[in-house]
Amino acid sequence: MSQTLNASTLLAVPLAPLVGAALAGIFGTQFGGNWIGRRLTHSLTILGVLIAFILSASTLKSVVVDGARFNETLYTWMVVGGLKMEVGFLVDGLTAMMMCVVTFVSLMVHLYTIGYMEEDEGYNRFFAYISLFTFSMLMLVMSNNMLQLFFGWEAVGLVSYLLIGFWYNKPTAIFANMKAFLVNRVGDFGFILGIGLIAAYAGTLNYTEAFAKAADLSALTLPGTSWMLVTVICICLFIGAMGKSAQFPLHVWLPDSMEGPTPISALIHAATMVTAGIFMVARMSPLFELSDTALNFIMIIGSITALFMGFMGIIQNDIKRVVAYSTLSQLGYMTVALGASAYSVAVFHLMTHAFFKALLFLGAGSVIIERKSQIDSAHPIEADQFAIEGKLRAPIKSRGIVRVLKGGWLEGSVTAPSMVVEKGGVFVGDCRIQAAPKPAPPVEESAEPSAENSVS
Numbered sequence: 001m002s003q004t005l006n007a008s009t010l011l012a013v014p015l016a017p018l019v020g021a022a023l024a025g026i027f028g029t030q031f032g033g034n035w036i037g038r039r040l041t042h043s044l045t046i047l048g049v050l051i052a053f054i055l056s057a058s059t060l061k062s063v064v065v066d067g068a069r070f071n072e073t074l075y076t077w078m079v080v081g082g083l084k085m086e087v088g089f090l091v092d093g094l095t096a097m098m099m100c101v102v103t104f105v106s107l108m109v110h111l112y113t114i115g116y117m118e119e120d121e122g123y124n125r126f127f128a129y130i131s132l133f134t135f136s137m138l139m140l141v142m143s144n145n146m147l148q149l150f151f152g153w154e155a156v157g158l159v160s161y162l163l164i165g166f167w168y169n170k171p172t173a174i175f176a177n178m179k180a181f182l183v184n185r186v187g188d189f190g191f192i193l194g195i196g197l198i199a200a201y202a203g204t205l206n207y208t209e210a211f212a213k214a215a216d217l218s219a220l221t222l223p224g225t226s227w228m229l230v231t232v233i234c235i236c237l238f239i240g241a242m243g244k245s246a247q248f249p250l251h252v253w254l255p256d257s258m259e260g261p262t263p264i265s266a267l268i269h270a271a272t273m274v275t276a277g278i279f280m281v282a283r284m285s286p287l288f289e290l291s292d293t294a295l296n297f298i299m300i301i302g303s304i305t306a307l308f309m310g311f312m313g314i315i316q317n318d319i320k321r322v323v324a325y326s327t328l329s330q331l332g333y334m335t336v337a338l339g340a341s342a343y344s345v346a347v348f349h350l351m352t353h354a355f356f357k358a359l360l361f362l363g364a365g366s367v368i369i370e371r372k373s374q375i376d377s378a379h380p381i382e383a384d385q386f387a388i389e390g391k392l393r394a395p396i397k398s399r400g401i402v403r404v405l406k407g408g409w410l411e412g413s414v415t416a417p418s419m420v421v422e423k424g425g426v427f428v429g430d431c432r433i434q435a436a437p438k439p440a441p442p443v444e445e446s447a448e449p450s451a452e453n454s455v456s
Helices: 007-027 038-065 093-116 123-142 146-164 171-202 207-212 214-218 229-244 253-259 262-271 273-283 292-314 319-339 343-371
Strands: 070-080 083-091 374-376 381-383 386-388 391-393 396-398 401-404 409-411 414-416 418-421 426-428 431-433
Touching (some): 007 038, 007 070, 007 123, 038 093, 038 123, 083 123, 093 273, 093 343, 123 146, 123 262, 123 273, 146 273, 171 229, 253 319, 262 273, 262 343, 273 343, 292 319, 414 418, 418 431
Parallel strands (some): 374 391, 391 409, 401 418, 414 431
């Protein structure tokens, strides 16, 4: 029965997606001269994530069946006084499960992206981003110290900024990624304060060493106040989780992040970014268990999020925003479980939610694509204006402009004041330009309604 895991094998798990991302991002884009084409780009990135998934599944088997564990430092970056800054891995049941969830969902998203983004000019760049996103999340979940945790935490936030604003010519996407970036910085400020307090009073960034000193920390108070030090640390750490896992009131960025392509919505909102906060609280549970105040705070925030985000989801009319508010509500349930010290329940729901929510997002993407498919009608279609992205075969009558967008196809007679066919759009048929009807003159309101127009 194996009791230890191979460090080289574990190192290959985050490095495989990183290598794929580097090759696709450098040699597959204009930056590196477009040396490799689309097929090779997606093949390299998918191969990297596939390797990571296979190794993660093997690790999970070793952990569950053989009882294997791993907690070692691989590299010491620097020593400042007595504070060591290291790179190392901690693999137990929680980490092994998260590794499998992250790599499997990421693999499915990579495969889905081949068809979804096939007509997009930024195809190679997108694959580089999502592969880098996978690397960042793996570094976060596999870390055995808070420095590496913070590196993965910030890397996930940075790549999410790039992905949400992937269509950088779209003003709403630019607004959404800036909003996500700024709101996450608010949460991260609290997070780094919590890490700083642990480093100051425990004298270490390593999980195992910090948890060993948890009893000593629980006896201290914050200088100049009567507040328990461990309570302040836990609330600061949870503020970081509130930003990353979109808990009230730092939830505002997540619905707007739907401006990015659908595959990344599935990756951000199902398996990676939003689950990072839940994972972090579960990992830091030895500290949180020492503060009832912090646990009550977590439960209240989670309850508010679960209830009101569910209400918000009911009134949405955009398919992706409905699923996004559903994500917020489900994250609230997980947070409530954390506040109730039911960490295994929260992590179980995290795992199940990752799979079904990824499927919902990818299904929503298929619906969006289907909406852009062909429509045939023998009867004239009338509207104030038209913007055609898919294929339309029908006579149309418009009171305003008719636009055939890039990738759109219009076949039939058109009667409209003006018509624009963008580059990449196709129009087959005859066009009759008619002046737009003049608006009716405004009717002056009389002081007293007459018998003709009064309503009783």
